[in-house]
Amino acid sequence: MNMNRTFLDSAVKRLKEYKLLGEKTFDQLGEEQLNFQPNKESNSIAIIVQHLHGNMLSRWTNFLTEDGEKPWRNRDDEFELKIFTNQQITNLWTEGWETLLQTLSSLSDNDLTKTVSIRSEELSVIDAINRQIAHYSYHVGQIVFLGKWLKGEEWKSLSIPVKGTAAFNDKMMGGKL
Secondary structure (H helix, E strand, O other): OOHHHHHHHHHHHHHHHHHHHHHHHHHOOOHHHHOOOOOOOOOOHHHHHHHHHHHHHHHHOOOOOOOOOOOOOOHHHHHOOOOOOHHHHHHHHHHHHHHHHHHHHHOOOHHHHOEEEEOOEEEEHHHHHHHHHHHHHHHHHHHHHHHHHHHHHHOOOOOOOOOOHHHHHHHHOOOOO
């Protein structure tokens, strides 16, 4: 078994799960909720998506040959309060994730042994991927938390509902409990 291929397949699988969590959150929210900023120091879901989009394009464009912090990226602008339509949010989300997933799918097993840089810090390709998985899961967690907070009792759980563990486990184990 090739451990590099196993790692890459696992990374893609987990990233697709985070992508889906974000999308399932968006599906439950309206435009006003997606743009809601809890306070001046917090980000709206739209701002988080704008930041993820900028990060993903910067990190994954020419991943193996250029620094992950591109000169054309304006990170500070990603956190400026703007009002987005649902379609604009979806477009940013989709473009960022497509860039990431296309780049990962283009990597060979040998590419995982190479070194890349982010802000001139040299990282193994595996470490760079792990770094971004942690970063994206952090922000997707924020998106889900904000969605759940905004919807309150109307929130449809994206995982195991409260007091639903036994039923979930029974279903997963084919009724063997």
